[in-house]
Amino acid sequence: MDITRRDLFKGSAAVVIAGAIPGVGVAADDPLASWADGPAKRAILDFVRATVNQSSSKFVPPEQRVATFDQDGTLWVEHPLYTQVVYCLERVPVVVKAKPELANLQPYRTVLSGDRDAIAKLTMDDLFKILGATLSGMNVDQFQAEVKQWLDHARDARWKRPYTELTYLPMIEVLNHMRANGYRTYIVTGGGQDFVRVYSEKTYGIPPEQVVGTAGGTTFGYDRTGRPFLTKEPKLLLNDNNAGKPEGIHLMIGRRPFAAFGNSTGDRQMLEYTKAGDGERLSMIVLHDDATREYAYGPATGLPDTKVGTFTQALYDEAKSKGWIVVSMKNDWKRIFV
Amino acid sequence: MDITRRDLFKGSAAVVIAGAIPGVGVAADDPLASWADGPAKRAILDFVRATVNQSSSKFVPPEQRVATFDQDGTLWVEHPLYTQVVYCLERVPVVVKAKPELANLQPYRTVLSGDRDAIAKLTMDDLFKILGATLSGMNVDQFQAEVKQWLDHARDARWKRPYTELTYLPMIEVLNHMRANGYRTYIVTGGGQDFVRVYSEKTYGIPPEQVVGTAGGTTFGYDRTGRPFLTKEPKLLLNDNNAGKPEGIHLMIGRRPFAAFGNSTGDRQMLEYTKAGDGERLSMIVLHDDATREYAYGPATGLPDTKVGTFTQALYDEAKSKGWIVVSMKNDWKRIFV
Numbered sequence: 001m002d003i004t005r006r007d008l009f010k011g012s013a014a015v016v017i018a019g020a021i022p023g024v025g026v027a028a029d030d031p032l033a034s035w036a037d038g039p040a041k042r043a044i045l046d047f048v049r050a051t052v053n054q055s056s057s058k059f060v061p062p063e064q065r066v067a068t069f070d071q072d073g074t075l076w077v078e079h080p081l082y083t084q085v086v087y088c089l090e091r092v093p094v095v096v097k098a099k100p101e102l103a104n105l106q107p108y109r110t111v112l113s114g115d116r117d118a119i120a121k122l123t124m125d126d127l128f129k130i131l132g133a134t135l136s137g138m139n140v141d142q143f144q145a146e147v148k149q150w151l152d153h154a155r156d157a158r159w160k161r162p163y164t165e166l167t168y169l170p171m172i173e174v175l176n177h178m179r180a181n182g183y184r185t186y187i188v189t190g191g192g193q194d195f196v197r198v199y200s201e202k203t204y205g206i207p208p209e210q211v212v213g214t215a216g217g218t219t220f221g222y223d224r225t226g227r228p229f230l231t232k233e234p235k236l237l238l239n240d241n242n243a244g245k246p247e248g249i250h251l252m253i254g255r256r257p258f259a260a261f262g263n264s265t266g267d268r269q270m271l272e273y274t275k276a277g278d279g280e281r282l283s284m285i286v287l288h289d290d291a292t293r294e295y296a297y298g299p300a301t302g303l304p305d306t307k308v309g310t311f312t313q314a315l316y317d318e319a320k321s322k323g324w325i326v327v328s329m330k331n332d333w334k335r336i337f338v
Numbered sequence: 339m340d341i342t343r344r345d346l347f348k349g350s351a352a353v354v355i356a357g358a359i360p361g362v363g364v365a366a367d368d369p370l371a372s373w374a375d376g377p378a379k380r381a382i383l384d385f386v387r388a389t390v391n392q393s394s395s396k397f398v399p400p401e402q403r404v405a406t407f408d409q410d411g412t413l414w415v416e417h418p419l420y421t422q423v424v425y426c427l428e429r430v431p432v433v434v435k436a437k438p439e440l441a442n443l444q445p446y447r448t449v450l451s452g453d454r455d456a457i458a459k460l461t462m463d464d465l466f467k468i469l470g471a472t473l474s475g476m477n478v479d480q481f482q483a484e485v486k487q488w489l490d491h492a493r494d495a496r497w498k499r500p501y502t503e504l505t506y507l508p509m510i511e512v513l514n515h516m517r518a519n520g521y522r523t524y525i526v527t528g529g530g531q532d533f534v535r536v537y538s539e540k541t542y543g544i545p546p547e548q549v550v551g552t553a554g555g556t557t558f559g560y561d562r563t564g565r566p567f568l569t570k571e572p573k574l575l576l577n578d579n580n581a582g583k584p585e586g587i588h589l590m591i592g593r594r595p596f597a598a599f600g601n602s603t604g605d606r607q608m609l610e611y612t613k614a615g616d617g618e619r620l621s622m623i624v625l626h627d628d629a630t631r632e633y634a635y636g637p638a639t640g641l642p643d644t645k646v647g648t649f650t651q652a653l654y655d656e657a658k659s660k661g662w663i664v665v666s667m668k669n670d671w672k673r674i675f676v
Binding site for chain 1: 401404478522531532535539545546547549553555556557558565566568575576581584585588589590591592593607610611614
């Protein structure tokens with residue numbers, strides 16, 4: 001592989017601009033160069049070729065070309081913790097500094113202790129408390145600035161690289177290839193919409209308005225000078241997981257996707273909803289089966305399922321029975337990271 | 339004026355396709371031909387010219403070019419009733435047929451009586467009941483088909499024309515001109531998002547994913563054959579009026595608009611939020627002061643305010659003091675309808 005990071009993003013930027021023009025893409029002999037030849041790669045190329053071909057019965061008019069991508073585990077690494085959860089845990093000291101009374105309360109005390117084993121044992125309720133405390137109460141502009149600053153400095157523990165560099169090259173190629181063929185690419189993530197929007201344009205070439213995610217309410221108000229601003233509230237508007245994914249797609253996009261990509265049970269309903277549409281549709285699910293180059297979890301690995309990125313045997317069976325494309329990271333991807 | 343409806347929409351279609359390419363627009367000597375020369379027309383042309391000029395200090399990068407438009411009273415007629423309210427009132431017999439026990443209950447009995455004076459006196463609570471009953475409980479695909487069918491046949495009582503033809507030509511020109519200069523145009527309406535999305539593309543060249551409106555939740559489920567579908571629920575997710583407009587913009591777009599257009603107090607916070615952004619911003623408000631060619635209501639007319647499209651003296655004063663452009667339909671628009 002001789003694609004450098006610089007080349008990739010030069011290509012990506014070009015596609016962002018050219019992407020709205022059907023048929024105009026970047027010059028490339030093989031738009032999915034990091035994919036091994038096989039049924040998964042062929043299915044993507046065939047789907048795109050057929051749906052943009054005006055003389056094909058599978059043709060999809062440009063305005064209807066919507067493709068949705070889960071993020072965590074589909075576009076970038078989700079193990080051992082979702083990046084946004086890492087952010088929230090690392091924000092706890094800031095929250096406690098503003099509200100010192102929290103220091104002796106759970107789950108804050110555990111987080112502040114730095115005890116990794118104890119932190120790993122926090123319940124979902126504990127995590128929701130921490131998410132609520134660290135993702136709300138501030139001006140939306142301030143939140144964006146804080147996330148951006150954190151991302152600039154935070155490093156993944158295993159790879160010692162910025163989280164935004166732990167994206168999967170094969171999926172970036174899919175994003176680029178679909179955009180080059182007039183598809184509008186959306187992220188549809190269980191992660192926080194405001195969080196992902198901070199880096200989605202730079203990282204994936206996906207602008208904020210094409211990020212659908214778990215979303216809280218905001219409240220409009222005025223500062224002391226009378227200038228209006230929005231405050232992030234702990235009120236949940238959209239839980240963009242499971243059934244919330246097609247519901248969120250309807251709310252934010254208003255069209256059924258023609259292609260959808262996921263990697264866990266949280267994506268099941270989105271993949272079902274997409275595949276059930278009229279005409280040619282593509283649903284694809286990524287199997288994490290490469291413990292050496294990334295991680296292995298889920299049914300094909302024989303390893304126990306984990307809290308993060310659950311991919312059950314039932315989901316695997318459904319994928320096979322419904323004609324979704326199952327992608328093996330180990331076998332289908334010649335290279336993992338950008 | 340020699341712009342025919344056919345010419346207009348040929349132009350509009352061309353712009354929809356070319357609109358994403360900054361600097362590439364439709365050839366036109368005067369993109370705002372139906373506007374009288376004056377400060378309002380000049381303000382729009384100056385704003386667009388400056389913000390797309392790379393050597394101007396007011397330059398706005400293409401990806402940030404977002405313009406938001408209220409619909410009722412800003413893009414099309416809102417008197418004597420919002421079109422969507424007419425739709426809901428006319429759907430009451432269908433709802434009552436399915437649930438005959440409603441026939442003797444208020445407000446349904448009043449609506450079924452056809453007594454226009456009594457219907458005009460329904461309270462907001464009554465209207466919300468009717469909206470809830472007629473806009474929820476069905477498959478979203480079925481709802482879209484029903485609205486489309488209704489729009490194809492319904493006629494405005496005064497003009498005897500389809501509602502979708504009662505759009506303001508000067509505002510269609512603004513939409514086209516902004517798109518031709520790389521702006522992405524959004525509707526941000528107090529009206530129902532699902533309702534407006536049915537016709538927005540054909541009527542305004544605005545695709546469903548660029549319609550932000552009052553939105554209810556949906557519920558994902560499966561029909562008897564196992565095929566997934568979404569049902570419209572009476573649960574309110576976003577009341578896209580007043581403070582709900584900037585909140586909805588943040589939720590659905592995630593960027594502060596550079597230009598916003600409204601016509602009532604329901605648009606106040608959107609216009610404030612837009613104008614308060616950094617750099618060059620345009621906020622514009624349409625004054626209904628033409629009783630002959632359309633309707634007259636609001637402060638400049640000396641007429642009492644109405645329930646529909648409230649435009650108070652306080653809003654007028656705020657517009658003047660904050661440098662919003664106030665558009666007189668009577669004086670600034672040479673022609674009203676497309």
